Amino acid sequence: MISGLRRRLFVAFIAACLASTALVAGIGYVFVRRAVLQRAQDSVLIDTRETLAHNVPGDLTAPVPEKTLQDVATALVRPDRYIVVTDGTTTVATGEFSLRDVPVGLATHVTKGLYFQRVVLHGTPWLVAGTRVQGRDGRPLPLTVVVFASLAKENADLHRIQSALTRAGALTVVVAVVLAALLGRSVLRPLRRLARAARSLGAGHLGTRVRVRGRDELADVARIFNESAASLEDTVRELRRLEATARRFAADVSHELRTPIAAMTAVTGMLEEDAGRLPSDTGTAARLVADQTRRLGALVEDLLEISRMDARTADLTLDDVPLAELVRECVTTRGWSDQVVIEIPPGLRVRLDPRRFDVIIANLVANALRHGAPPVRITGRPGLEVRVIDHGPGIPEDVLPYVFDRFFKADPARPAGKGTGLGLSIAQANAALHGGTIEAANAPDGGAVFIVRIPV
Amino acid sequence: MVAILLVEDDPSVRTGLELALSRQGHSVTARTTGEEALEYARARRPEIVVLDVMLPGIDGVEVCRRLRKADQIPIILLTARGESLDVVVGLEAGADDYVVKPVEPAVLDARIRAVLRRAENSPMIRSTFGDLIIDRAALRVTRAGVDVHLTPTELRLLLELTRHPGQALTRGHLLREVWDHGYAGDSRLVDACVQRLRAKIEPDPGTPTLIQTVRGFGYRFAAP
Numbered sequence: 001m002i003s004g005l006r007r008r009l010f011v012a013f014i015a016a017c018l019a020s021t022a023l024v025a026g027i028g029y030v031f032v033r034r035a036v037l038q039r040a041q042d043s044v045l046i047d048t049r050e051t052l053a054h055n056v057p058g059d060l061t062a063p064v065p066e067k068t069l070q071d072v073a074t075a076l077v078r079p080d081r082y083i084v085v086t087d088g089t090t091t092v093a094t095g096e097f098s099l100r101d102v103p104v105g106l107a108t109h110v111t112k113g114l115y116f117q118r119v120v121l122h123g124t125p126w127l128v129a130g131t132r133v134q135g136r137d138g139r140p141l142p143l144t145v146v147v148f149a150s151l152a153k154e155n156a157d158l159h160r161i162q163s164a165l166t167r168a169g170a171l172t173v174v175v176a177v178v179l180a181a182l183l184g185r186s187v188l189r190p191l192r193r194l195a196r197a198a199r200s201l202g203a204g205h206l207g208t209r210v211r212v213r214g215r216d217e218l219a220d221v222a223r224i225f226n227e228s229a230a231s232l233e234d235t236v237r238e239l240r241r242l243e244a245t246a247r248r249f250a251a252d253v254s255h256e257l258r259t260p261i262a263a264m265t266a267v268t269g270m271l272e273e274d275a276g277r278l279p280s281d282t283g284t285a286a287r288l289v290a291d292q293t294r295r296l297g298a299l300v301e302d303l304l305e306i307s308r309m310d311a312r313t314a315d316l317t318l319d320d321v322p323l324a325e326l327v328r329e330c331v332t333t334r335g336w337s338d339q340v341v342i343e344i345p346p347g348l349r350v351r352l353d354p355r356r357f358d359v360i361i362a363n364l365v366a367n368a369l370r371h372g373a374p375p376v377r378i379t380g381r382p383g384l385e386v387r388v389i390d391h392g393p394g395i396p397e398d399v400l401p402y403v404f405d406r407f408f409k410a411d412p413a414r415p416a417g418k419g420t421g422l423g424l425s426i427a428q429a430n431a432a433l434h435g436g437t438i439e440a441a442n443a444p445d446g447g448a449v450f451i452v453r454i455p456v
Numbered sequence: 457m458v459a460i461l462l463v464e465d466d467p468s469v470r471t472g473l474e475l476a477l478s479r480q481g482h483s484v485t486a487r488t489t490g491e492e493a494l495e496y497a498r499a500r501r502p503e504i505v506v507l508d509v510m511l512p513g514i515d516g517v518e519v520c521r522r523l524r525k526a527d528q529i530p531i532i533l534l535t536a537r538g539e540s541l542d543v544v545v546g547l548e549a550g551a552d553d554y555v556v557k558p559v560e561p562a563v564l565d566a567r568i569r570a571v572l573r574r575a576e577n578s579p580m581i582r583s584t585f586g587d588l589i590i591d592r593a594a595l596r597v598t599r600a601g602v603d604v605h606l607t608p609t610e611l612r613l614l615l616e617l618t619r620h621p622g623q624a625l626t627r628g629h630l631l632r633e634v635w636d637h638g639y640a641g642d643s644r645l646v647d648a649c650v651q652r653l654r655a656k657i658e659p660d661p662g663t664p665t666l667i668q669t670v671r672g673f674g675y676r677f678a679a680p
Contacts, residue, residue: 255536258536258557258558259466259468259469260468261558262466262469262472262557262558262559263466263468263469263471263472264472264558265472265558265559265560266469266472266473266475266476266558266559266561267472267475267476268560269476269479269560269561269562270475270476270479273479297558301558317642317643317644319626319627319628319643320626320672320673320674321626321628321639322626322628322639325628325639326628326639326640329638329639329640330640333638333640351672354628354639354640354641354643355640355641355642357640358639358640
């Protein structure tokens with residue numbers, strides 16, 4: 001955009017310079033040319049008239065003696081001036097010109113007075129002036145004089161002027177180009193600075209400001225830019241502060257909940273063991289408390305895990321582990337062995353954080369068992385790509401983009417069950433910590449597929 | 457029945473764990489502060505200490521360090537999950553294992569039994585590696601004729617490593633065999649214990665020759 005604007009400014013400036021130069025030079029040339037020629041012809045005409053007045057006898061009658069014609073011609077001769085004198089029958093010429101060279105238009109006028117015309121003869125410009133000489137009483141004498149005055153000198157002068165003007169014009173254009181470049185740059189520099197600042201602001205450097213100089217329209221724009229950037233920065237800072245507060249609050253609440261939950265978790269086993277010996281409704285109540293205590297514990301742990309991920313304080317302890325064994329262990333320790341089929345080539349070793357990968361697999365399998373249906377298949381291949389496939393109805397297409405959202409429920413009417421609503425987002429965060437991803441999709445033959453990809 | 461010293465400052469957690477561990481058949485003595493715990497441990501010598509890391513006064517890590525200085529009593533740390541630093545510092549201070557609060561008593565019981573499990577006997581009764589002599593029957597280790605005092609966990613790790621001399625063992629294998637943890641366990645347990653073991657049996661712990669690190673894999677005990 002800037003370069004286009006700059007080009008337009010440049011072209012317009014050059015065009016204006018060219019036009020004004022051409023106009024000034026053209027008008028100047030026309031005036032000079034007119035003046036030069038005017039002077040040349042004035043001198044010829046005045047000289048001719050005066051010479052004729054002094055050198056032509058007032059009482060000539062035809063035929064005029066050749067000697068007289070010769071005298072008149074000689075009197076009129078000047079350097080670069082040729083004369084043709086005639087009385088109608090006898091013609092005297094001082095140069096190579098003859099009456100034939102007199103332009104027809106001029107020939108018809110000479111009877112009425114001293115007339116002239118500019119012509120080009122043999123490639124050079126001439127002023128041809130002719131007249132029927134008049135006597136003292138105003139009667140025409142039988143004598144016609146034609147003066148061929150060379151305009152070569154004037155023409156050469158005009159040529160010199162022309163070329164000088166052309167050179168001056170060219171110089172003007174060069175100066176204009178340089179000026180236009182400088183001017184364009186100086187006019188556009190604030191714009192470029194503004195563009196750079198806007199780009200930097202867009203890239204997230206919210207402290208970006210531009211220097212405001214002068215009081216023109218660009219300065220106004222710069223001022224508005226600065227005000228907008230400042231208000232954007234304030235808003236973003238406030239939002240970040242609020243977000244940080246919200247996150248810290250979630251983390252603090254979870255942290256505070258942990259101690260009472262630890263105490264309750266310690267005795268849930270006892271409640272369950274003794275529930276059978278309690279009166280039936282008290283027993284049910286005891287089991288409920290035990291159950292929900294576990295769920296509360298899981299929820300708080302998941303919340304804390306998520307806040308650690310958000311705060312980026314989660315660390316990665318990489319190890320070289322056999323994948324099949326790791327997955328089998330994950331499944332057996334949670335008592336899912338008879339619902340899960342593991343299809344991972346033996347001997348496949350991977351480098352990852354085994355504890356975090358265990359969390360990923362555990363959450364995906366728990367999700368598959370909860371929302372899909374057994375048997376759940378776990379496949380793995382080097383690279384690393386692990387798929388968790390269930391035999392349930394699959395995931396509706398409109399729900400797919402949201403399955404990793406926190407506390408997302410596909411069906412709000414359905415009870416939350418045993419899940420915390422955070423399992424999939426925790427799995428995804430753990431994969432991301434490995435530089436990997438988890439993708440949710442549907443298998444061609446129904447059932448949901450979760451594909452874990454971790455770069456090796 | 458195991459004589460357990462439980463150190464936990466929060467009264468409800470303390471009561472809960474005391475109840476639950478007693479129900480598992482153990483004899484539990486609970487203390488609230490590190491000072492009380494150290495005093496009790498010196499006088500009564502419990503079989504194992506279950507130690508909260510966050511304690512008022514001297515904290516769990518410091519208690520761990522002081523207990524270790526005195527003798528080889530096994531220690532299990534009670535930590536909050538995600539407080540990674542606690543775990544690392546605690547293991548360096550000599551803890552044998554750790555559990556994350558809130559903990560199911562069944563899990564804690566399993567860990568206690570694992571830490572206290574006697575090392576298995578093997579047909580090879582006596583092994584010699586240079587001036588290091590391991591007597592599997594007496595569960596006694598001497599270096600240049602001097603007794604080396606090892607915690608049960610350190611001893612089991614040494615026995616496991618020396619059962620397969622010259623063979624690289626993964627951290628996962630060691631976690632399973634020594635700590636009952638398996639692959640998803642915390643490999644820092646192994647690393648911390650190897651460091652402590654090296655400090656006790658290597659001629660120069662800075663440049664270990666007996667317990668060699670196999671990068672990105674695990675450890676290997678040098679073949680005799």
